[in-house]
Structures are given as C-alpha cells and as structure tokens.
Amino acid sequence: MAKFDEEHIAAKLHELEVACHRRRLPVTVQRRVIYETLLRRSDHPTADQLYADVRRRLPGISRTTVYRVLETLVELGLAMRIPNRQAVVRYDPNTEQHHHVICVLCDRVEDLEGVPLAERPIREQAEVTGFEVLDCTMVVRGVCPDCRDDYRRRTLANSS
Amino acid sequence: MAKFDEEHIAAKLHELEVACHRRRLPVTVQRRVIYETLLRRSDHPTADQLYADVRRRLPGISRTTVYRVLETLVELGLAMRIPNRQAVVRYDPNTEQHHHVICVLCDRVEDLEGVPLAERPIREQAEVTGFEVLDCTMVVRGVCPDCRDDYRRRTLANSS
DNA sequence: GTTCGTGCAAACAATTTGCATAAGT
DNA sequence: ACTTATGCAAATTGTTTGCACGAAC
Numbered sequence: 001m002a003k004f005d006e007e008h009i010a011a012k013l014h015e016l017e018v019a020c021h022r023r024r025l026p027v028t029v030q031r032r033v034i035y036e037t038l039l040r041r042s043d044h045p046t047a048d049q050l051y052a053d054v055r056r057r058l059p060g061i062s063r064t065t066v067y068r069v070l071e072t073l074v075e076l077g078l079a080m081r082i083p084n085r086q087a088v089v090r091y092d093p094n095t096e097q098h099h100h101v102i103c104v105l106c107d108r109v110e111d112l113e114g115v116p117l118a119e120r121p122i123r124e125q126a127e128v129t130g131f132e133v134l135d136c137t138m139v140v141r142g143v144c145p146d147c148r149d150d151y152r153r154r155t156l157a158n159s160s
Numbered sequence: 161m162a163k164f165d166e167e168h169i170a171a172k173l174h175e176l177e178v179a180c181h182r183r184r185l186p187v188t189v190q191r192r193v194i195y196e197t198l199l200r201r202s203d204h205p206t207a208d209q210l211y212a213d214v215r216r217r218l219p220g221i222s223r224t225t226v227y228r229v230l231e232t233l234v235e236l237g238l239a240m241r242i243p244n245r246q247a248v249v250r251y252d253p254n255t256e257q258h259h260h261v262i263c264v265l266c267d268r269v270e271d272l273e274g275v276p277l278a279e280r281p282i283r284e285q286a287e288v289t290g291f292e293v294l295d296c297t298m299v300v301r302g303v304c305p306d307c308r309d310d311y312r313r314r315t316l317a318n319s320s
Numbered sequence: 321g322t323t324c325g326t327g328c329a330a331a332c333a334a335t336t337t338g339c340a341t342a343a344g345t
Numbered sequence: 346a347c348t349t350a351t352g353c354a355a356a357t358t359g360t361t362t363g364c365a366c367g368a369a370c
Binding site: 083099101103104110112113114115118121122125126129130131132133134135136137138139140141142143144145148151 | 275
C-alpha cells in the first residue's frame with residue numbers, strides 16, 4: 001500500500017505538471033509541495049491546517065500563498081472544495097464523484113465511496129430550473145462516533 | 161395563491177409559537193418578524209440580506225439579533241442552513257427534504273423539489289463509517305441561466 | 321420577580337487585496 | 346526578458362462574544 005501510495009502521488013504530481021503546462025502556469029515549488037501535502041492527507045484539511053503542515057517543509061511560505069494555490073488547484077480540477085456548515089472551506093484531492101458525511105458537532109468530514117447516485121432524475125429536474133448542471137454531491141449530516149455520547153446527552157437535555 | 165400564502169404563513173407563525181412554548185422560550189417580536197420575513201422570501205437569503213429586510217419593519221434591530229434568532233430557528237427545526245461554496249451561510253424555511261442547485265458563478269440557490277432520493281444505500285454506507293445519519297441533501301453545482309453566457313465565454317478563453 | 325433576549329461595541333476568524341520582489345519559463 | 350507567483354501587511358467580510366438594559370412569562 002505504501003508503494004502504491006508513492007506511485008499514486010508521483011502520478012498525481014505529474015498531472016499537476018501537465019495541467020500547469022496546458023494552462024501555461026509555472027510549476028512552482030509551492031504548488032508542488034501544497035498539492036503533495038494535500039494528497040498525503042485524507043482528512044479533508046482546511047487551508048489553515050494545510051498551511052501549518054506545509055510550513056514544516058517550506059518554513060518561509062505565506063498563508064496567502066496556500067489560499068491562492070488551493071484555488072488554483074480547484075481551477076485545474078485537481079482538488080475540490082467541500083461545502084460544510086461552518087464558515088471554513090475544506091479541500092479534497094479526490095475529484096472523482098463521491099459523497100461526504102459531516103459531523104454536525106465536530107465538523108469532521110468523512111468520504112462515502114461506492115454509492116452510485118441516480119443522477120438522471122436530478123439532472124432532469126435541475127434543467128427544469130434552467131440551470132446547466134456541472135456535478136452533484138450528496139451531503140450527509142450526521143454524528144460521528146466520537147461525538148455520539150455528547151449528542152445523546154444534549155438531545156435528552158432538550159426534550160426534558 | 162396569495163390567500164394560500166397568507167394562510168401558510170399564519171400556520172407557520174403558529175408553529176413558531178408552539179415550538180417556543182415547548183422549549184419555554186419567549187416569543188419575541190424579533191423572532192416573529194425574522195421568521196415571517198424568512199418565510200416570505202424564496203431566495204434562500206443570508207443573515208445579512210435578512211437583516212436589511214427586517215430593518216424596514218424593525219428599524220432598531222441589531223445584526224447580532226438576526227444571527228442569533230436564525231440559529232434559534234434552526235434549533236427549533238423551523239429553518240435549515242444551506243451548505244454553499246462561499247463562506248456565507250444561507251437559510252431556508254423549508255425543512256422538508258429537498259435539494260439545491262447552486263450557481264458556481266453568482267452563488268444563487270434554487271430549490272429542486274420532487275426528486276425522491278434513494279436514501280437507503282447512502283444511509284447504509286454512512287453507517288459503515290460509524291456515523292449516525294441525520295439527513296442527506298443533494299448539492300448540485302451548476303450555472304444559472306443569467307450566468308450561462310459569461311460561463312461559456314470563460315470556458316472558451318481557458319481552453320485556448 | 322425571574323429568566324431569557326436584545327442591542328451595542330468590540331473581538332474574532334477566515335479569507336482577500338495591493339504592491340514590491342522573486343521565481344519559473 | 347517576460348510573465349506569473351510569492352510574501353508581507355493591511356483590509357474586508359461574516360460571525361461571535363461580553364455585558365448592561367429591557368421585555369416576556
């Protein structure tokens with residue numbers, strides 16, 4: 001799995017180069033390191049979490065750059081923003097269609113793979129509104145295992 | 161339709177009173193006016209848009225109160241937050257299950273009613289991750305009619 | 321009368337912008 | 346050489362908090 005990961009990361013970094021060349025954007029160290037850092041995390045980090053992480057390899061990097069590079073990655077189709085309930089953007093390097101569960105208490109995000117979505121009816125309905133559909137994602141709100149006890153406690157307190 | 165709307169709004173305002181009593185929360189003017197204003201809009205307003213609107217009826221109201229009351233409405237189950245790509249929260253007084261299309265350019269939100277979602281497989285998959293599922297919504301990203309030309313123009317420019 | 325809400329001002333956090341400098345091509 | 350990105354500091358935006366006063370039960 002480790003070897004596969006390295007191969008996977010190398011392949012993805014190559015994709016970054018190709019995408020940059022196609023758009024005539026320079027392949028900077030920052031872009032490479034930020035993308036690689038994002039690829040190595042599976043926890044859908046926020047820009048600030050990535051900043052803290054990237055800083056260890058590039059101590060001089062600025063927070064601004066992290067924000068800017070992440071948006072560039074989104075434009076290049078190499079990352080996606082996850083819509084979440086808080087006013088913090090989270091990023092995911094997996095741009096294949098998949099869904100997310102978000103904990104309503106701690107805001108943790110988890111992937112839901114292998115749920116083929118019946119997109120057809122949604123696309124059709126969306127086109128009734130005049131929208132041109134780009135993609136659809138399921139956002140599942142829930143309570144993660146770590147917060148379950150806390151959640152039960154609160155719910156009981158409210159219904160009293 | 162107008163008469164129905166008024167009846168509908170009266171019924172919903174009554175729901176607010178019931179919900180407040182049940183939780184032993186005072187039914188304040190602000191709560192009533194903010195909820196009614198939200199009910200009369202179908203554009204999924206942000207807290208700030210509602211503030212501007214509510215101000216006309218309650219000139220002395222503070223922005224803080226609008227934010228606080230909206231969160232109370234969510235807790236009471238009378239409104240829901242819509243996850244959107246920007247760092248701005250939007251509110252919807254329709255708490256029935258329904259989905260949303262969001263314009264990637266202007267961030268406008270439209271309802272998608274009548275798309276029965278096959279929730280079963282999603283819930284099952286979510287429970288594999290250990291999450292207790294509360295609800296699931298489809299988030300469709302797309303381009304609204306007003307932004308379509310702009311979008312086509314940008315896309316062509318990028319692929320050149 | 322007691323509890324909870326409201327308004328204000330100030331704090332905060334996440335994100336964006338303008339501009340001079342430094343890299344990448 | 347030329348273009349585009351980067352780093353810094355400052356500005357902006359959306360939202361939250363502490364506290365004194367006022368309204369609802």
